[in-house]
Amino acid sequence: MKKSEIRKLYLQKRKDLSSDEIFSLSEKIFKNFIDYFKPVSGQKVHIFIPIDKFNEIQTQTFIDYFLSRNIQVFVPKIVDTKLISVEIFTDSKFEVNNWGIFEPISNEDSGILDFDFVITPLLYCDSKGNRVGYGKGFYDHFFENISKQTKKIGVNYFNPEIIIEDVWENDIPLDYLVTPTDVLSFLGRE
Incomplete structure (x- = not known):
């Protein structure tokens, strides 16, 4: 399936979720992330602030957890x-x-490139770690510059079901996907 078709399909699937479902599924994603990656004091995490009108995964629980444990938190700003x-x-x-x-009022770029984790927004991720976002390419450009050791982690309400047919040369796949039921690793991909 093409990205444009997947984008339309998953925007609708998200739109169909109730606020209670969004909260519950986001909490399960948070728990799976913490149980699998076990973040610790001194680490650096880049995490998005959700766009509520698109029913994105609620990340405030993540942010509060990280800040309470002396984990440095960075958020994107365009x-x-x-x-x-x-x-x-x-x-x-x-x-x-x-x-x-x-978004933060500050326009000061931290200059940090060696994050431990980049928790990435997306509409869909296939079983190879290829991501469908909103089509602007912000994260692909961001991924080009960060440390190769940084774990690029997508979070989504839905597990991979469809293969993305139009993956481009400049698309940078994720290393992991965290859903309410699974943590999938793509590090063994071909």
Whole structure:
């Protein structure tokens, strides 16, 4: 199936989820992430802030967990069409941008490239780690510059069922996918 078709299908699947389902599934994803990756003090995590209108996985539980355990937290912000990584703290100030997305007021790029984990938003991920996002390519460009040791982890409500037919040369696959029922590794892919 083509990315455009998958994007439409999974936007609708997400739209059909109730707020209770979003909360419950997000909590299961969080638990699976913590049980599998066991993040510890001193690590660095880049994690997205969800776009509520797209029913994205709720990540505040992740952020609160990391901050309470002295794990450095970085969130994306788009500045001049580039995704930068802004470090946040318990007292960081946020604003709603033109697209209705919460983001830190700060425009200071941390310059960090050696994250332990990058928890990545997506609409769909296939069984090879190929990702369908919103089609802007922000994360592919971001992935090009981070450390090769960084674990690129997608989070999704749904397990892989369809193969993405139009994977492009510049698409960078994920290393793992965390769903409410599984943690899948793509590190053995061909």
